Amino acid sequence: MIPEKTYLSTGDFIDLYYKVKLKGYHALLSKLHLTNLARTVSKWNHISPDSDFWIIPAVRNRWNEKCTGDPNMEYEDYVVSKYFGNAHDLRILSVGCGTGSRERKFAKYEIFSSIEGIDLAASQVEEARETAASQNLDNIHYFTGDFSSYPFESEAYDLILFNSSLHHFDRINEFLKLKVMPLLKKEGYLIIYEYVGPKRLQWIRPQLNRVNQLLNKIPAKYRTRFNSQAIKHRIYRPGLLRMLMVDPSEAIDSESILPSIHKHFRVIEEKKVGWDILHPLLKDISHNFLGTDKETQTILAELFEQEDNYMAESGRSDAVFGIYQKR
16 A cells, blocks of 8 residues: 555644643744754654543553464563563663663663663653652663664663664664674564554544544543643644654654564564554543543453454554564
């Protein structure tokens, strides 16, 4: 299917309206004079409370089950128990570490002598450092910087992790070959939990049609937008102009991730996680699905089934968990 592109959509104006209500005009106008890199840094340095699908516990349990086969087991525990139970003195580098939750989960295992995390957003790195220190995790080291230009030691790492960060890099094939592979030891491992769907979130038409059909079957009380009483009636493909203004790195070459990895790495395992339906559908309304009551859980179960059906019919998955070994 030939990818479609939307440069400006009705959804952009709706999103702008609610962003102004939440953050004010000054926060948005301040981005106009920034470079692309500065816009990306600004986006992740000033994360506001949101209502995206990752805040829903049932959604996170679903992802766990897709990755590990167990809704209560996260992929860090799965990776260590299945592949590295007898290892020791491992070094892992986490690229785009954010506030450090993934690194802290690995740090509880003594097999890691050094866990390093790098991120562009200084505020998130500082939070990661403070949290690690409060938990006495002295084998974690966080630093602020641009991974693409940071002077890392060659062949220094046993594992490199990208958790929802690889899709923020451009020219993925060249990036993996020239920036990532040289840092891994011989037969080192690459671990990804990633968005690999359409570039710039340019969701395909059958996907949007399915999502909108499902959205309008959900009771109105579950469709109220975050910090508003307005009802979400339709989902639009985000316009490229808005994408470039808010975060120029978002899904910049996401469609190239899997083909490029397969070219340079041996697949150990690769699992479809989904996101095709839940990602666009639940944006800005996820806060309505935090309850544990029967109605809420029934609606979520139905949405999960619909996403599974869509994945089976289309053969697609916008998100993937994968473990790969350097050739």
